[in-house]
Amino acid sequence: MNPLPWLVVLPLMTALVIFLLPTRWRAPGSLLAAVFLSLISIYTLVEVIRLGILVHALAGYAAPLGIRLRADGFTAVMAVLTALVTMFCAVQAAAYLRGKPEEEGFWPLLWFMWAALNSIWLSTDLFNLYVGVELLGLTAVGLVALSGNAQSLAAAMRYLLAALLGSLSYLIGVALIYGELGSLALSDLALHGIGLPTVLIALVMMTFGLVLKTALFPLHGWLPPAHGGALTPVSALLSALVIKASLYILMRLWMTLDVAVLPVYLAWILGLMGSGAVLWGGWMALRQNRLKHLVAYSTVAQVGYLFLFFPLVTGTAATAAVLAWDATMLMLISHALAKAGMFLAAGNLVFAIGSPRIADLAGVCRFRPFSLLSFGVAGVSLAGLPPSGGFNAKWLLLQSTLASGQWVWLPVLFIGGLLSAAYVIKVLGHSFIEGPLRDHFRTPPLTQEFSAFILASASLVLGFVSQVPLTWLRIGGPFAGGG
Amino acid sequence: MNATMTAFGLVLAPILPLLLLLFWCVPALRPRVEVLTPWAAVPAVLLVLFGETGMRVELSWLLFGSALAMDTLTRVFLAFTALLWLGAGLYSQGMLVNDERAGSFRLAWLATMAGNFTLLLAVDVVTFYVGFALMTFAAYGLIIHSRDPEALFAGRVYLIMAILGEGLIIAGLLLAASRTAAPLAAMLADIPAAVMDAPYRDLIIACFFLGFGVKAGVPLVHMWLPLAHPAAPTPASAVLSGAMIKAGLFGWMATLPFGLVALPQWGLGVITTGFVAAFGGALIGVHQRKAKTVLAYSSISQMGLITAGIGAGLYQPALWPALAPALALYAFHHGLAKGALFLGVGVANQAAAHWRFGLWLALALPGLSLAGPMVSGAVAKVSLKIVLEAGIATPTWWRYLPLLLSLAAIGTTTLIARYLWLLSQSEPRAKISGIQWLGWGLLLAVSVVGLILLPWVPTISGIPPDPIYLPDLIWPVLVGLVLAVCASRFLRSWPVPEGDLIIVFPMAARGVWNFLQYVLLKVTHFFIWRRQIRHQRKSVEADTRLERSDVEYLLRRNAALVFALLLAVGLIASILNP
Amino acid sequence: MSVAAFYAWIGVGLCVLGLFGFIMHRHLVRRLLAFNIMGSGSFLLLVGLAQDDRGVDPVPQAMVLTGIVVAVASTALALVVFRRWFRVSGESILPEDV
């Protein structure tokens, strides 16, 4: 059986069912369905490994006319990643949201989000991607706004405006491409290539729209309040997965077109923006006094690394490009895991100390070491310290940088790594303080702590098994041949 | 005594003190060790008396492969050293009866003794250096035994000089050893030859001369001697002056390239230094007010003569085969005599009035021996003189050397006179016990007739104390006595401080050091990146101020504009893209 | 140069106008209006570009229909959030824009 449509259908159906269920049934129902959907995601991956690319022509019509779902290694890994992260965020949320007014809205929105993510991973149609992105954007905005206080509403509003502007820019690009090629299928785009100036301009429009949605510096302004102010599981999901969706589309676009002839200038603009993100995000994270805002800025910084992908694959030697691909994929996965873990851990810490401020963390290390451990483990991976997926990714990125001769990125990698280490340490340092001790800390439920820990340690374990997902990711991808 | 026993003795002599030292750490054994401490030198004495030369014990598992052996030269040195340790040890046993720091004294004593024996018996360089260092550092404990300010000052000066000396010695040893066949396990016997061929020959010689010279009281590095001897307890002074100083001499004799190459410049320099020490020591010594200080300067003076002999050896290699035993003899004689004299300080004024003169005479005996006419001293001096005269053929000034020796004896005589006079003036000390008498008596005896203990030394059989040398020996003594009497009548002593130059040095040195330290600190501070990590303020206002950034604010406020601008830039870039 | 292209040009004009308004305005309702203008522009562009001499293309029209619903949903959501925000804070602009 082809699992692809189920990846979208099942979350949609669950969303509807959850929407209709009474509040107290929503969490258990969601968890049950999440297990089921996770199994399907894994099954998809297995099938992709076994058979190669999977395709499903929706409504029975072939590509330019109908819409085709397609799963290669990248898609399958992203689906599994989504399942993994969402699963544990859901586990955390089940405990975290119990009895809160936000619980009612959270669960259906979570499922819509999952559906939107899966539809984006699977889609091969530019306009369908637009609808998917909009679905995802509105869901994410809704999730951010859930708590309904002034801060989160303002953050949601800002996020919504950014998302809308980004989508429109993307839509204009879609319009130009349709006008030029008369088709919206990615495969047709690949056939026609970039030779036409209109397509190039469309690409620029779409790229910047997506970049805005990915919150790349200097367009990141909406992200910290949104991710920092949202509910903990929401922050984790947004940082780990949602911003990756627009990046995923961008990467798909670039990899679909022939990288050899893509505009190097544009790639370099993206690379420079990425570098700026790494430095600025790291610096701002260091300056934060609120824990979750620090983590949010760390996302800004980490996104920057992912954008170094573009200059490294555009017009460079094949070895460098392959390395950059591997590096970015690994970075993407490990960041998703680590950042989700870190946000959950931060949420647990905030819950334990009852204050969002880093300065109030004193004594946490002694009384709630487990949450802190998760935070630290995630921090190790984020800072690119070994042994972790983050480190391996950084290593590959470094190799790619050296292989391509683009030395410019070296200082960025280093300063960025040090900055991220610095802000992680800032948090740890505060929690190590043994001053006038508070001995009253709330205890987060064990499920909450474990979901954070599992995600964080997964990114660490990734450091030892990096080769495995990288092999999967090559299936059906542009570097299927290997390096 | 068969070979096995010799081997056993070779090992036991240095090890026994160390074993006792270890046993001391066990509280239950402590009283036994206390009784045994003075007798720790007995194996060494027995070894000297009954051991066989040429026997070698290989301890290949130890360090880089150690070996112990005793040759004739070593035997002479070991003879007087062991006797000194034994005699002084016996003396100290009585002295320590009511001493609250007896334990620390004994530990230092044993360690110093072990070091001293080890360095004498060592065959390889490393073991030699082990012994030397052990002796050097442990002696500090002896010097500062009383803990009074003088002792502590003396100890500090001693330690600084000793460490400088150690540094020079290790440098010299390294430089020399690297030229031998097996640098890592170099034999002491190979060192002179290595020095001879070494590219840094003069540097090595300088290292050795000054490094061992610290112990031997060479001028300018002698300052610790007059400070340490009076400050240390009497038996400690005895071994410091008798044995430890000679270790320096032993070091020279073992390492410098005697008899291999003529080093006229070095020879001349060393001879000059020696005589400067001989006369300078005497000159300063007679102005001292403490008997032990006088003895210390006397030691400097005597060592000056020996240094001159060393210089002669450097100047004329051919003389060395004869000179070496002569110097050894001289060391033997001086060591024992000086030991007896030092212990005498404690013994003086002990006896009842009618015995006092006898005691005084007994004290004078080693003094006379030192000055020349007595048995041991006579032999030693005559031997030295004969050897020096044998080399007279060379430069003209050489022929004055024997004369200078005689003149030095005048100084020695005056020093002894001064010493005796000071003793007679001093207050009686605490009553001493029988074992102290025994110790002193032993040293007194061997210092007078000790040479008969050395039947195996060829020089002694070769050069009997010929009566023709008697006038030569006696006239300086007479002159010295006259001088001393005159001086005591007509001259007032100058207040030359103990340790002479050292009193001037620290002021200059401290100034220089402070300056250096200042400069160093400035330089280092310049390079150290010191940044005060700012403490985060706790107030909420500061909080938000910190968190916000103007740039971030502008970016967020104008996000749409920034987006549009970026888009424009991207579009222009893509249009212009070739 | 067809009539259809004329629509496209109008679309570009609306887009840019909307973008300009989006940049220059602080008031959230005005920004939403600007966004809607921009949206209309891009729909026009989509429809206009696709029309050529071969006749009317139903595909972009269907897509625009979808797009309109999406835009309506977004606008509605934005208005809901805006009203909530206004109610909580009494502000009609975002905090950093004050």
Add this chain to the structure above:
Amino acid sequence: MIRLLAALFACLTVSVVLVVAIINRSLPEGNLPAQVAERLPETGVSHAVTAVLLDFRSYDTLLEVAVLLVAVVVAMALREAQPDGPDRMGLANPLLRAVVSWLLPLMLLVAAYLLWAGSSMPGGAFQAGAVLAAAGVLLRLAGVGFNWMEHPMRLRVVLAAGLAVFVAVGTGCLIAGRAFLDYPPKFAGSLILFIECAVTLSIALALVSLLQLAPPQEDGPLLPERRRRFRK
């Protein structure tokens, strides 16, 4: 001022470049309209746009219905977090009531027509839903209380109905061994109509409830400083 100039510059550049893009564009190679026309008979509807909407690209539409539902879900969740004050939406205007009572049947009729016409000519679920929603809004403004909407289950069921039917039909196809949303040719027309009906209802209700769920106007007059900000 600088801001204005920068904005002008950016907008001008974007417009110029877009115009360049339009001028430079070449004719598409693929001919999608032809394909649509060719395969129109399979869809069970005769109007091309509806065919594209509900058959060729029905997946887009499915997601779009979901988007609308998400908006409502968010609005509902927000009310949960921030309870409303008194409802002051109804305008006490008798003329409005009179007009509404005239217009309402007409609007229902138009909506029904649009829905039915959608399969063969311009029209369809969205247009119908929009008209229906407009009727609801008018009613709401006229002060007719939608008390039945306060019952959460009822409201949710109707809201979810459109998407639910859509997904159910698609899944049914899937279970029947076809592709997702690949209607059996025999039932294609009726299935599309069925979906359209459900979607119309859901859309209408969604739009109305979005109005309903936006919080009512605050009590008390606007403060002067706030008015100033409004003007900006």
Add this chain to the structure above:
Amino acid sequence: MDGQTLLPVAVVSTSFLAAIGIFLLREHRHRLRGIFNLTAALVKLALVVWMQFGVLAGIPYEFRFPLVQGVHFILRADALGIMFSGLSSVLWLFTTIYAIGYLEDSPNRSRFFGFFSLCVTSTVGIALAGNLFTFFLFYELLTLSTYPLVVHRGTEKALRAGRVYLIYTLCGGAVLLLGVAGLHGLVGDIEFAKATVLPSLAPEYSPLLIVLFMLLIAGLGVKAALLPVHGWLPIAMVAPAPVSALLHAVAVVKAGAFGIVRVVHDVYGVEFAWRLGVLEPLGWLAGATILYGSVRALSQNDLKRRLAFSTVSQVSYVVLGLCLFSPVALAGGLVHLVHQGLMKITLFFCAGNYAETLGVHHVDELDGTGRRMPATSIAFSIGAFGMIGVPPLAGFVTKWYLGIGALEAGAGWVIVVLVASSILNAAYFLPILHRIWFRPQVSPWPEEQFLSHRDTHPWLLLPPLITAGFCIAAAVFAGLTFSPLHWAEVVVTRGGLP
């Protein structure tokens, strides 16, 4: 998967498993934690000894596992690795014993011992790393696992120290990573076994290789506390005594020095590095560090700070030995890796004893401690004399080998450095000893904890006494097989040096 493959992994993972176990234990399970710790330490020691015999017999222990594209995770036991892992496992045992005694009744013990074990894990990992990449992995892990130890006390000062420590080491790690990545980009995976790859490169790569060498050394030099980047070490001494002991003697500082050894000896190859002309400047730098550290130590009143500067000075002996291009000096440098560890750990143990038993932290408070705590003071004296280089103690062996080696290589200036350093060492250690032994107690102890007059707690007393015994034994029995010196010679002779 047989013994040959698994043994290196087992050696590394004993302490790792112990760490996990300890983290899982509740805070108050002190006895169980102690059992965990000591068992793991003993097992590790036994495994290392076992491996030691195996390595002598020529059995290749190797574990290999592909990590990412073109990079392997390799654990391999060679002579050098065994030497270092032997050192760390022996000293881990004693430090654990010491720490159990030291931290009695203090909070956060679970965290402490957990990270302590992690720290040892990474040290042994560093020792057994078979290529540069694996080395780097453990090298950074070491940084991370030592941070919680440095800030253990949780005071403002400790946090500041931790921050400085991390700033230094992470920057160093970043520079090192650049070097490692550069080499990797040039020649692929760099295994330590064969230093033949780089010398065979074309001569036009020489400038690049020099730059990479400088990067590697700069990165490693931070941990090894080479001159311009030594600043963290004296600051990090605010950590509890067992941590300082471990930091200075085994883990961090040694990891840096060991890394430099690996780079010079096993990556570039001494001969090739000499030909590149990079060793000589490095040697000068080491010499300067030796003198600088000693000079700075002179003016420190805080006992541990003085010891810290002494470490700055002493660790550079290892580097110096490496740079002299002489097998003898190399052996001297390598053996100092062990010897300095033994001596410095003794000193820190003793300093900890003074602080813990009497509250004495400063040199001028030490008067009369010899009488109060004779056994501790004896151990301290042995350590101090060893540092000065007095025979027959461990430090002398090093100096002797370095000196002879330097002269063989014709580097006479080294003698000056050695002698000057010895004299300076004496100048800052002997006053301490003088105070301990020869001065009467003037004022009451600042904080007397252990009121019985039997020195101090046996858990605290035993480790320094034993390590002090090792200091003597390492020199006295230097000629025996399995002495550190012998191992160093094995390393040198198998390394294929000229």
